[in-house]
Amino acid sequence: MSVELDQSGPRPTEAEQERNFARVGAVNDEMKAQGIWVFAGGLLPYDSATVVRVQDGTTTMTDGPFAETKEQLAGFWVIEVPDLDAALGWAEKCxxxxxxxxxxxxxxxLA
Incomplete structure (x- = not known):
């Protein structure tokens, strides 16, 4: 499951961030207690990204995301559940x- 963040809007206040971190922490704890947690992590804003491309044997590195879009990947969870319905239930909580x-x-x- 990946978190999509519209980074074109205003950034959340510190109080909003703290509230969300607490709520996400509670969901993470619930996942761990149920044994479905594999891994999760947040990502820094898109402007911290470096894109590496190799084309015709030449490597280029550029700042920022490949796609110009206001929605960016902000974080993710890797969970192991029996089916899509279970995954969607956890996605709703997240x-x-x-x-x-x-x-x-x-x-x-899985590799």
Whole structure:
């Protein structure tokens, strides 16, 4: 599950961030207690990104995201649940906790 953040809008206040961190922490604790937690993490804002491309044997590195869009990947959870319905239930809890859209996508196998 990935967190989508519209970074074109105003940044949350410190109080809003603290409230969301507490709510996300509670959901994380619930996931761990139920044994579905694998990994989670937040990401720094998109302007901290470096994009690495290799084309025709030449490597280029540029600042910022590849796609110019206002919605950016802000963080993610990796969970192990039995089916899509269970994943969507957790996505609902996560969306409410962090007040951001959550995209649910299964792995294409595990490496």
């Amino acid at each position: 969306a409410e906790a962090c007040e951001a859209p959550i995209e649910v996508r299964p792995f294409d196998g």
